[in-house]
Amino acid sequence: MIIAANLKTNFTRKKTKEYINELEQFLDGNSVSEDVLVFPTSSSLDSYDGKVVVGAQNSYPTQNGAFTGEIGLEQLEEFGIKTILIGHSERRHVLGESQEFIAEKFDFFKSHGFKIVYCVGEPLEIREAGKEIMMDYISNQYEGIDVDYENLVIAYEPVWAIGTGLTPTLEDIADIHKNLKDISKAPLLYGGSVKVANAKDVLSIDNVDGILVGSAALKVNDFISMIKFADELDK
Numbered sequence: 001m002i003i004a005a006n007l008k009t010n011f012t013r014k015k016t017k018e019y020i021n022e023l024e025q026f027l028d029g030n031s032v033s034e035d036v037l038v039f040p041t042s043s044s045l046d047s048y049d050g051k052v053v054v055g056a057q058n059s060y061p062t063q064n065g066a067f068t069g070e071i072g073l074e075q076l077e078e079f080g081i082k083t084i085l086i087g088h089s090e091r092r093h094v095l096g097e098s099q100e101f102i103a104e105k106f107d108f109f110k111s112h113g114f115k116i117v118y119c120v121g122e123p124l125e126i127r128e129a130g131k132e133i134m135m136d137y138i139s140n141q142y143e144g145i146d147v148d149y150e151n152l153v154i155a156y157e158p159v160w161a162i163g164t165g166l167t168p169t170l171e172d173i174a175d176i177h178k179n180l181k182d183i184s185k186a187p188l189l190y191g192g193s194v195k196v197a198n199a200k201d202v203l204s205i206d207n208v209d210g211i212l213v214g215s216a217a218l219k220v221n222d223f224i225s226m227i228k229f230a231d232e233l234d235k
Protein backbone atom coordinates (compact mmCIF):
# COMPACT_ATOMS: atom_id res chain seq x y z
CA MET A 1 0.00 0.00 0.00
CA ILE A 2 0.95 3.63 -0.25
CA ILE A 3 1.27 5.60 2.96
CA ALA A 4 1.78 9.29 2.29
CA ALA A 5 2.36 12.34 4.49
CA ASN A 6 1.43 15.80 3.25
CA LEU A 7 3.36 18.11 5.57
CA LYS A 8 1.66 21.20 4.04
CA THR A 9 3.13 24.47 5.40
CA ASN A 10 4.77 22.86 8.42
CA PHE A 11 8.34 22.22 9.56
CA THR A 12 11.61 23.93 8.72
CA ARG A 13 14.22 22.35 6.46
CA LYS A 14 16.05 21.08 9.57
CA LYS A 15 12.95 19.61 11.15
CA THR A 16 11.93 18.00 7.84
CA LYS A 17 15.34 16.33 7.61
CA GLU A 18 14.99 14.97 11.15
CA TYR A 19 11.51 13.71 10.32
CA ILE A 20 12.62 11.91 7.16
CA ASN A 21 15.69 10.50 8.93
CA GLU A 22 13.46 9.04 11.64
CA LEU A 23 11.29 7.41 9.00
CA GLU A 24 14.38 6.02 7.27
CA GLN A 25 15.60 4.53 10.54
CA PHE A 26 12.27 2.82 11.01
CA LEU A 27 12.21 1.50 7.44
CA ASP A 28 15.81 0.29 7.70
CA GLY A 29 15.11 -1.59 10.91
CA ASN A 30 11.89 -3.23 9.76
CA SER A 31 11.11 -5.10 6.59
CA VAL A 32 8.19 -3.02 5.45
CA SER A 33 6.83 -3.50 1.96
CA GLU A 34 4.69 -0.35 1.87
CA ASP A 35 5.55 2.66 -0.31
CA VAL A 36 6.18 5.63 1.98
CA LEU A 37 5.81 9.09 0.43
CA VAL A 38 6.50 12.43 2.11
CA PHE A 39 5.57 15.82 0.66
CA PRO A 40 7.54 18.55 2.47
CA THR A 41 7.00 22.25 2.00
CA SER A 42 8.90 23.59 -1.07
CA SER A 43 11.70 25.27 0.90
CA SER A 44 12.40 22.00 2.72
CA LEU A 45 12.97 19.94 -0.42
CA ASP A 46 16.39 18.35 -0.55
CA SER A 47 18.22 15.32 -1.91
CA TYR A 48 17.20 12.14 -0.15
CA ASP A 49 18.32 8.74 -1.34
CA GLY A 50 16.73 6.38 1.15
CA LYS A 51 13.51 4.38 0.99
CA VAL A 52 11.21 7.34 1.64
CA VAL A 53 10.02 8.87 -1.61
CA VAL A 54 10.10 12.64 -1.30
CA GLY A 55 7.70 14.58 -3.49
CA ALA A 56 6.71 18.18 -4.14
CA GLN A 57 3.42 19.62 -2.89
CA ASN A 58 3.30 21.89 -5.89
CA SER A 59 5.23 23.25 -8.84
CA TYR A 60 4.49 25.55 -11.73
CA PRO A 61 4.35 23.66 -15.05
CA THR A 62 7.56 25.13 -16.40
CA GLN A 63 11.24 24.30 -16.62
CA ASN A 64 12.04 27.79 -15.25
CA GLY A 65 11.04 31.36 -16.08
CA ALA A 66 9.27 34.44 -14.73
CA PHE A 67 6.71 33.02 -12.28
CA THR A 68 7.35 34.97 -9.09
CA GLY A 69 6.93 32.90 -5.97
CA GLU A 70 6.74 29.58 -7.81
CA ILE A 71 9.21 26.75 -8.29
CA GLY A 72 9.59 24.79 -11.51
CA LEU A 73 11.14 21.63 -12.87
CA GLU A 74 14.66 23.04 -12.59
CA GLN A 75 14.30 23.38 -8.81
CA LEU A 76 12.85 19.86 -8.50
CA GLU A 77 15.55 18.32 -10.68
CA GLU A 78 18.23 19.77 -8.40
CA PHE A 79 17.05 17.29 -5.77
CA GLY A 80 16.02 14.44 -8.06
CA ILE A 81 12.34 14.93 -7.19
CA LYS A 82 10.11 12.85 -9.49
CA THR A 83 6.86 12.82 -7.51
CA ILE A 84 4.25 15.57 -7.20
CA LEU A 85 0.84 16.25 -5.66
CA ILE A 86 -1.59 17.83 -8.12
CA GLY A 87 -5.17 19.01 -7.55
CA HIS A 88 -5.05 19.15 -3.76
CA SER A 89 -8.16 20.76 -2.33
CA GLU A 90 -6.17 23.58 -0.73
CA ARG A 91 -4.74 24.49 -4.14
CA ARG A 92 -8.18 24.25 -5.74
CA HIS A 93 -10.15 26.08 -3.06
CA VAL A 94 -7.67 28.28 -1.15
CA LEU A 95 -5.25 29.12 -3.98
CA GLY A 96 -7.94 29.14 -6.66
CA GLU A 97 -6.48 26.72 -9.22
CA SER A 98 -8.92 25.92 -12.02
CA GLN A 99 -9.47 22.46 -13.48
CA GLU A 100 -7.98 23.75 -16.73
CA PHE A 101 -4.75 24.83 -15.03
CA ILE A 102 -4.62 21.63 -12.99
CA ALA A 103 -4.94 19.60 -16.21
CA GLU A 104 -2.11 21.66 -17.75
CA LYS A 105 0.09 20.88 -14.74
CA PHE A 106 -0.85 17.23 -15.00
CA ASP A 107 0.16 17.09 -18.66
CA PHE A 108 3.45 18.86 -18.01
CA PHE A 109 4.53 16.55 -15.18
CA LYS A 110 3.23 13.49 -17.01
CA SER A 111 5.40 14.45 -19.99
CA HIS A 112 8.36 14.44 -17.59
CA GLY A 113 7.46 11.00 -16.22
CA PHE A 114 6.56 12.13 -12.70
CA LYS A 115 4.61 9.97 -10.30
CA ILE A 116 1.49 12.09 -9.86
CA VAL A 117 -0.67 11.87 -6.76
CA TYR A 118 -3.83 13.46 -8.11
CA CYS A 119 -6.42 14.64 -5.57
CA VAL A 120 -10.17 14.82 -5.98
CA GLY A 121 -12.97 15.46 -3.50
CA GLU A 122 -16.16 17.36 -2.88
CA PRO A 123 -17.02 20.28 -0.57
CA LEU A 124 -19.76 19.85 2.02
CA GLU A 125 -22.58 21.56 0.10
CA ILE A 126 -21.99 19.23 -2.83
CA ARG A 127 -22.01 16.20 -0.60
CA GLU A 128 -25.25 17.34 0.96
CA ALA A 129 -26.81 17.77 -2.48
CA GLY A 130 -26.90 13.97 -2.92
CA LYS A 131 -24.88 11.17 -4.42
CA GLU A 132 -25.58 11.94 -8.08
CA ILE A 133 -24.54 15.59 -7.84
CA MET A 134 -21.53 14.59 -5.76
CA MET A 135 -20.32 11.99 -8.27
CA ASP A 136 -20.87 14.47 -11.12
CA TYR A 137 -18.79 17.04 -9.28
CA ILE A 138 -15.96 14.58 -8.66
CA SER A 139 -16.12 13.30 -12.26
CA ASN A 140 -15.53 16.87 -13.45
CA GLN A 141 -12.29 16.87 -11.50
CA TYR A 142 -11.04 14.17 -13.89
CA GLU A 143 -11.56 16.46 -16.90
CA GLY A 144 -8.38 16.72 -18.95
CA ILE A 145 -6.65 14.10 -16.81
CA ASP A 146 -5.18 10.93 -18.36
CA VAL A 147 -6.74 8.38 -16.01
CA ASP A 148 -4.67 5.60 -17.62
CA TYR A 149 -1.32 7.27 -16.95
CA GLU A 150 0.95 4.51 -15.67
CA ASN A 151 2.49 6.67 -12.93
CA LEU A 152 -0.81 7.89 -11.55
CA VAL A 153 -2.03 7.56 -7.97
CA ILE A 154 -5.38 9.10 -7.05
CA ALA A 155 -6.30 10.42 -3.61
CA TYR A 156 -9.94 10.87 -2.69
CA GLU A 157 -10.06 13.64 -0.10
CA PRO A 158 -13.46 15.08 0.76
CA VAL A 159 -12.87 18.81 1.37
CA TRP A 160 -15.07 18.82 4.47
CA ALA A 161 -13.02 16.01 6.02
CA ILE A 162 -9.65 17.75 5.64
CA GLY A 163 -8.34 19.07 8.93
CA THR A 164 -11.75 18.87 10.57
CA GLY A 165 -11.67 15.58 12.44
CA LEU A 166 -14.73 14.53 10.42
CA THR A 167 -14.63 11.53 8.11
CA PRO A 168 -17.18 9.80 5.91
CA THR A 169 -18.44 6.50 7.30
CA LEU A 170 -16.44 3.44 6.32
CA GLU A 171 -19.40 2.38 4.15
CA ASP A 172 -19.36 5.75 2.36
CA ILE A 173 -15.63 5.50 1.71
CA ALA A 174 -16.13 1.97 0.35
CA ASP A 175 -18.98 3.12 -1.89
CA ILE A 176 -17.19 6.17 -3.31
CA HIS A 177 -13.92 4.29 -3.85
CA LYS A 178 -15.79 1.60 -5.76
CA ASN A 179 -17.27 4.30 -8.01
CA LEU A 180 -13.91 6.02 -8.46
CA LYS A 181 -12.26 2.75 -9.47
CA ASP A 182 -14.69 2.67 -12.40
CA ILE A 183 -13.17 5.96 -13.58
CA SER A 184 -9.54 4.91 -13.07
CA LYS A 185 -7.83 1.70 -12.05
CA ALA A 186 -4.92 3.67 -10.56
CA PRO A 187 -4.11 3.03 -6.88
CA LEU A 188 -6.63 5.00 -4.83
CA LEU A 189 -5.77 6.58 -1.49
CA TYR A 190 -8.18 8.00 1.05
CA GLY A 191 -7.33 11.30 2.77
CA GLY A 192 -9.11 13.55 5.25
CA SER A 193 -8.72 13.35 9.02
CA VAL A 194 -6.93 10.00 8.96
CA LYS A 195 -5.27 9.40 12.32
CA VAL A 196 -3.92 6.51 14.36
CA ALA A 197 -7.38 5.84 15.79
CA ASN A 198 -9.07 5.27 12.40
CA ALA A 199 -6.20 4.38 10.03
CA LYS A 200 -6.53 0.62 10.44
CA ASP A 201 -10.25 0.67 9.66
CA VAL A 202 -9.76 2.93 6.66
CA LEU A 203 -6.88 0.84 5.30
CA SER A 204 -8.99 -2.32 5.62
CA ILE A 205 -11.69 -1.05 3.24
CA ASP A 206 -11.92 -2.61 -0.24
CA ASN A 207 -10.48 -0.38 -2.97
CA VAL A 208 -8.48 1.67 -0.46
CA ASP A 209 -4.88 1.26 -1.58
CA GLY A 210 -3.38 3.60 0.99
CA ILE A 211 -3.81 6.88 2.84
CA LEU A 212 -2.76 10.51 2.42
CA VAL A 213 -2.34 12.00 5.88
CA GLY A 214 -2.03 15.66 6.86
CA SER A 215 -2.01 16.82 10.48
CA ALA A 216 -1.76 13.37 12.06
CA ALA A 217 1.41 12.69 10.06
CA LEU A 218 3.21 15.59 11.72
CA LYS A 219 3.97 13.32 14.67
CA VAL A 220 6.46 10.92 13.17
CA ASN A 221 5.59 8.12 15.59
CA ASP A 222 1.93 8.37 14.66
CA PHE A 223 2.83 8.21 10.99
CA ILE A 224 5.04 5.18 11.68
CA SER A 225 2.11 3.51 13.49
CA MET A 226 0.02 3.96 10.36
CA ILE A 227 2.75 2.41 8.20
CA LYS A 228 2.81 -0.54 10.60
CA PHE A 229 -0.98 -0.98 10.33
CA ALA A 230 -0.70 -1.10 6.55
CA ASP A 231 2.07 -3.65 6.78
CA GLU A 232 0.09 -5.84 9.19
CA LEU A 233 -2.90 -5.82 6.85
CA ASP A 234 -0.70 -7.10 4.04
CA LYS A 235 -3.24 -6.18 1.32
Ligand code: 13P
Pocket residue numbers: 006088157161162163164165191192193194212213214215216
Ligand atom coordinates in the same frame (compact mmCIF):
# COMPACT_ATOMS: atom_id res chain seq x y z
P1 13P B 1 -5.71 16.09 7.35
O1 13P B 1 -5.17 14.71 7.53
O2 13P B 1 -5.08 17.11 8.24
O3 13P B 1 -7.21 16.10 7.40
O4 13P B 1 -5.31 16.55 5.86
C1 13P B 1 -5.53 15.67 4.81
C2 13P B 1 -4.89 16.19 3.59
O5 13P B 1 -5.23 17.25 3.09
C3 13P B 1 -3.78 15.43 3.02
O6 13P B 1 -3.44 15.89 1.76
